[in-house]
Amino acid sequence: MKKATLYLLVFVMSMSFIPQTALGASVESTLLPNGDPKEVPVEVKAQLDRLNEIKAMDKSKMTAAEKKALRKEVKAIKTSLRDGNGGIYLSVGAIIIIILLLILLL
Template identity: 50%
Template sequence: MKKLKSYILITMVLVMVMPFTLKAEVAEPEKAVTEKVASTAASTLINRLEEIKAMDKSNMSSVEKKALRKEVRSIKKSLKEVGGGVYLSVGAIIIIVLLLILLL
């Protein structure tokens, strides 16, 4: 009886996971275009950061240095936005928690 409950639970989890994997395999052509645009924008921002690092700041006034620091901060902030991240849906989190409970 205990094995039957575990088999039913595993089957239910697999049935819930299947639509997520099917949806994840579909690729959108618009997304690829935006990724290319984002990568070119990111590369230009990285190039600007390298230029700032290579500058000789010993001859600059404190106002100019402060402006460069603000520019570097804004570039780093925009790079974080362009880079994106890993997002988990609520359903995926529930499935992960259930699998951890079952395995541990």
């Protein structure tokens, strides 16, 4: 019994380090959908064009309020693009808690 507990603990600890490698992807690669560029929906293409337009702007002559508004707009666009995938995301802590609850209940 102690051996099984030890193996389970080692398994949980080893699984907690694996998702950290997935965080190394760049932001641009997560914004673009997989597949052919011709398959990109119109609204996604418009949002990506707006992001590129904001990136190309000369922000040196803008006021602080204008820059803040642009930052909020960029965050909103990135959030909408990220949420458009429809996936379910679980943190490492949530996975560990779920596994511990399953062990205690079963």
